[in-house]
Amino acid sequence: MKVYVLGAGSMGSLVAHYMSLAHPELSMVLLMKTQARLDNFVRHNSEISVVKKDGIVRAQLAAGGMPPMRKDGNPAHIENLIVATKTHATETALEPYLKNISSSTNLLLLQNGMGMPEYLTRKFWPSGNRPQIFQAISTHGAYKSSQNVVQHTVNGSLVIAEQPEITQHTTTTIPLNPLVDAIVSTPELNASHVNYSDFLLAQIDKLIANACINPLLAIYDCFNGDLLLSTHLLPILKQIVNEARAVFLAEYKVLNENPQAAASLDTERMLAHVVRMFELTAANSSSMREDIRNLNTTEIDWINGFLVRVGKQHGINTPANLMLVNMVKSKLAIERGLDQRAASLVA
Numbered sequence: 001m002k003v004y005v006l007g008a009g010s011m012g013s014l015v016a017h018y019m020s021l022a023h024p025e026l027s028m029v030l031l032m033k034t035q036a037r038l039d040n041f042v043r044h045n046s047e048i049s050v051v052k053k054d055g056i057v058r059a060q061l062a063a064g065g066m067p068p069m070r071k072d073g074n075p076a077h078i079e080n081l082i083v084a085t086k087t088h089a090t091e092t093a094l095e096p097y098l099k100n101i102s103s104s105t106n107l108l109l110l111q112n113g114m115g116m117p118e119y120l121t122r123k124f125w126p127s128g129n130r131p132q133i134f135q136a137i138s139t140h141g142a143y144k145s146s147q148n149v150v151q152h153t154v155n156g157s158l159v160i161a162e163q164p165e166i167t168q169h170t171t172t173t174i175p176l177n178p179l180v181d182a183i184v185s186t187p188e189l190n191a192s193h194v195n196y197s198d199f200l201l202a203q204i205d206k207l208i209a210n211a212c213i214n215p216l217l218a219i220y221d222c223f224n225g226d227l228l229l230s231t232h233l234l235p236i237l238k239q240i241v242n243e244a245r246a247v248f249l250a251e252y253k254v255l256n257e258n259p260q261a262a263a264s265l266d267t268e269r270m271l272a273h274v275v276r277m278f279e280l281t282a283a284n285s286s287s288m289r290e291d292i293r294n295l296n297t298t299e300i301d302w303i304n305g306f307l308v309r310v311g312k313q314h315g316i317n318t319p320a321n322l323m324l325v326n327m328v329k330s331k332l333a334i335e336r337g338l339d340q341r342a343a344s345l346v347a
């Protein structure tokens with residue numbers, strides 16, 4: 001079985017590396033963004049090294065830089081595709097591969113944020129025939145210390161579910177799927193497959209933590225744990241959480257069928273979860289802060305921005321989340337502007 005991975009960054013490389021070691025029978029192919037990236041990968045022996053506390057493991061992987069073609073010049077069918085780009089890059093990254101994808105493709109989105117399956121379906125498959133879409137949330141932590149070296153810093157887990165065509169319906173049975181099976185049977189990924197409604201609760205927890213932690217860290221420019229030094233943040237966190245809670249209850253009617261949903265969406269529990277995430281990741285520099293420091297586009301539109309957009313559809317005001325979206329975007333614009341100004345002074 002062939003599995004393509006689009007987005008050969010920290011998460012994509014980590015997953016491809018572990019899957020190829022656990023399943024030598026799989027053919028894993030990293031899809032690079034540019035020919036230059038592909039050439040560079042090949043120059044480095046087509047190898048991804050993963051560094052963990054207990055040592056370094058190397059694996060050689062196949063790679064490509066463009067949509068696969070058959071010998072007759074037609075697009076080759078992609079059976080399995082894992083997308084691990086940043087959320088804002090997904091649409092552009094996927095577009096060239098649309099001719100390789102059919103309704104029998106297993107498309108697994110391994111990303112933070114929410115709303116991507118619905119967005120891609122509206123954008124690329126508005127009249128049906130969309131691929132089988134799966135989503136995975138990750139509590140692993142990884143970053144690339146160089147082009148071919150991934151530091152696996154947090155040994156977390158993956159939770160995977162199939163995205164139903166209509167999100168109001170829950171999938172009660174978990175069908176067997178070869179891509180999901182291959183991931184779940186890769187020990188280092190510590191992955192599990194759950195039904196959509198249970199997945200949604202886990203995804204909501206992750207989104208709430210990201211909606212509270214990431215923008216504040218990007219704005220204050222400090223480590224995750226530093227925010228716990230202030231007691232003035234609690235009312236802000238409470239407002240973010242309450243707005244999010246209202247949006248989730250309006251959008252995901254399927255939650256009414258899940259007996260665990262009421263307890264899980266309790267405001268105090270969610271706030272305690274956010275504070276615990278601040279504590280557990282105290283020494284981290286949040287991904288959004290790092291994006292701003294590197295002058296990269298952030299994932300704010302798929303975290304707090306998702307809450308604002310969906311809130312609007314349901315007539316729910318989300319002023320705290322909207323303010324954070326605007327503040328993070330301003331922060332990036334200011335940092336980029338300052339960088340350009342500094343560069344022009346040197347030139």
Ligand SMILES: NC(=O)C1=CN([C@@H]2O[C@H](COP(=O)(O)OP(=O)(O)OC[C@H]3O[C@@H](n4cnc5c(N)ncnc54)[C@H](OP(=O)(O)O)[C@@H]3O)[C@@H](O)[C@H]2O)C=CC1
Pocket residue numbers: 006007008009010011012031032033034037084085086087089092093094110111112113138139140141142143144287299
């Ligand atoms: N890293 C982590 O610890 C965790 C990450 N996540 C989530 O996982 C997702 C991926 O994150 P992460 O791996 O860290 O991100 P990275 O930035 O490390 O990787 C994204 C990759 O996508 C590539 N890419 C961008 N545009 C395209 C394109 N048009 N075609 C092909 N490839 C493209 C980038 O290439 P290039 O570098 O050349 O631009 C990069 O290699 C995010 O949603 C993140 O929030 C979730 C939990 C933990």
Ligand SMILES: CC(C)(CO)C(=O)C(=O)O
Pocket residue numbers: 112209210213214224277281284285286287288
């Ligand atoms: C949980 C948290 C905030 C850890 O830093 C994260 O997921 C991120 O930085 O994106």
